[in-house]
Structures are given as C-alpha cells and as structure tokens.
Amino acid sequence: MVIAIDGPAASGKGTLARRLAAYYGLPHLDTGLLYRAVGAIVLAQGRLQDEAAAVEAARTLDVAALDPDTLRTAELGEAASVVAARGGVRAALLDLQHRFAAQPGGAVLDGRDIGTVICPKAQAKLFVTATPEVRAERRHRELIGRGEDIAYAAVLADIRKRDERDSARAAAPLVQADDAVLLDTSALDIAQAFEAALAIVEARRRGS
Numbered sequence: 001m002v003i004a005i006d007g008p009a010a011s012g013k014g015t016l017a018r019r020l021a022a023y024y025g026l027p028h029l030d031t032g033l034l035y036r037a038v039g040a041i042v043l044a045q046g047r048l049q050d051e052a053a054a055v056e057a058a059r060t061l062d063v064a065a066l067d068p069d070t071l072r073t074a075e076l077g078e079a080a081s082v083v084a085a086r087g088g089v090r091a092a093l094l095d096l097q098h099r100f101a102a103q104p105g106g107a108v109l110d111g112r113d114i115g116t117v118i119c120p121k122a123q124a125k126l127f128v129t130a131t132p133e134v135r136a137e138r139r140h141r142e143l144i145g146r147g148e149d150i151a152y153a154a155v156l157a158d159i160r161k162r163d164e165r166d167s168a169r170a171a172a173p174l175v176q177a178d179d180a181v182l183l184d185t186s187a188l189d190i191a192q193a194f195e196a197a198l199a200i201v202e203a204r205r206r207g208s
C-alpha cells in the first residue's frame with residue numbers, strides 16, 4: 001500500500017507519516033528533506049538563486065547522507081522552498097521518489113506533491129492541515145526545543161511566506177489532490193490526529 005501525505009509547513013504530516021509507517025511496517029520518506037538538502041548545498045555555495053547549481057545539487061544528492069537534525073532548521077526550510085520552485089530541481093528528484101514509492105509492499109511519503117505528482121495512484125491520500133497560528137506555535141516550540149533562538153512572530157511569518165510560495169509556484173504547487181481526504185489537526189493532539197489518519201487509511205484499504 002502506498003500512503004501519500006501532503007500539506008502545508010508544520011501541519012503535522014511528518015509526524016503522521018512516521019506513525020503510519022511504523023503501524024503498517026512500511027518505509028517512510030520525508031521528501032521535504034530532499035529539498036532542504038539541496039537548499040543547504042546551494043546556500044553553502046552562496047548560490048541559492050542559481051538554478052543550474054540547484055539542479056546539479058539535486059542530480060548528485062547523496063540520499064543516504066541526509067541528516068534530519070541538521071536539515072530541520074528555519075533557514076533551510078526557507079532555502080528549500082526557494083529551490084523547490086525550480087522545475088529542473090523537481091525533475092531531478094523525481095526518479096528517486098518514484099523508486100522509493102515502488103518498493104514491494106509499498107511506502108509512506110510526505111511532502112507537497114505526493115498525491116498529485118509523485119504517487120497519483122496512491123491507495124490512500126491525506127491532506128493534513130491546521131491554522132497558520134497553530135502550526136507556528138508547534139514549530140516554534142520544536143525549534144526552541146532544538147536550541148534555535150527564534151521568535152514566534154518570525155516562525156509565523158516564515159510559515160505564511162512558505163505556504164504562499166509553495167502554493168503559487170508553477171511547478172507542482174501545494175494543492176489538495178481531488179481524491180485526498182482533508183484532515184485538519186488544529187484542535188487535535190498527536191494521538192487524536194493519528195487515530196483520525198488511521199481511520200482514513202483503513203477506510204481506503206477497505207475500499208470505502
């Protein structure tokens with residue numbers, strides 16, 4: 001079974017993807033890390049706005065070396081969103097995502113375009129969201145917990161800016177797939193959100 005989970009920044013899709021993957025014993029790919037890694041490479045080169053550099057970084061990305069702890073910063077979230085708007089970067093990352101999704105038994109992938117572009121035939125599709133304020137609160141708590149010195153207002157501004165850029169871009173914009181089920185987690189804790197996500201996936205598995 002392939003489970004596709006999309007949604008805006010800090011909506012909780014990664015948390016749900018990890019839990020669903022553990023529940024069903026499926027491999028999980030957080031595709032945001034791919035774009036964050038490309039962003040990190042071109043940022044270090046001082047070439048964030050250079051499309052050719054970003055495409056080359058995507059083409060030669062060492063997926064085995066991705067380090068979530070160093071990639072999940074506010075700065076790299078913004079850099080990821082810049083390089084992710086480049087069609088060439090997205091094209092360079094297509095094949096590895098397709099191969100991940102095609103593993104025997106299936107996989108769980110989360111990102112922005114999983115249900116629409118990467119896995120349009122996924123058996124279960126969720127579009128996970130929450131209000132920008134709730135998402136910013138959660139992300140702010142997470143970043144502070146990891147030692148980043150950042151204000152809530154800056155996190156909220158970053159989330160709004162990234163949502164806007166991710167939704168407005170021409171290449172694989174953030175949009176709910178027609179056959180995805182919307183899950184708003186604004187008023188749900190993690191356990192409640194997981195129960196709701198599991199019910200959605202189980203309904204799809206049963207064909208309802």
Ligand SMILES: Nc1ncnc2c1ncn2[C@@H]1O[C@H](COP(=O)(O)OP(=O)(O)OP(=O)(O)O)[C@@H](O)[C@H]1O
Nearest residue numbers: 009010011012013014015138142185188189190193
């Ligand atoms: N329902 C929830 N209630 C409270 N906190 C939550 C909930 N879901 C997720 N969180 C917390 O919110 C933060 C963001 O969640 P998560 O990383 O899963 O979001 P995401 O959508 O994958 O983010 P990104 O777009 O950056 O990849 C994490 O610290 C996570 O523990």
Ligand SMILES: Nc1ccn([C@@H]2O[C@H](COP(=O)(O)O)[C@@H](O)[C@H]2O)c(=O)n1
Nearest residue numbers: 031032035080081084111112113162166
């Ligand atoms: N399938 C995807 C996944 C991510 N992006 C872009 O990367 C940025 C960072 O993603 P996070 O999930 O780690 O927050 C995100 O803002 C998108 O611009 C993408 O385009 N497609």
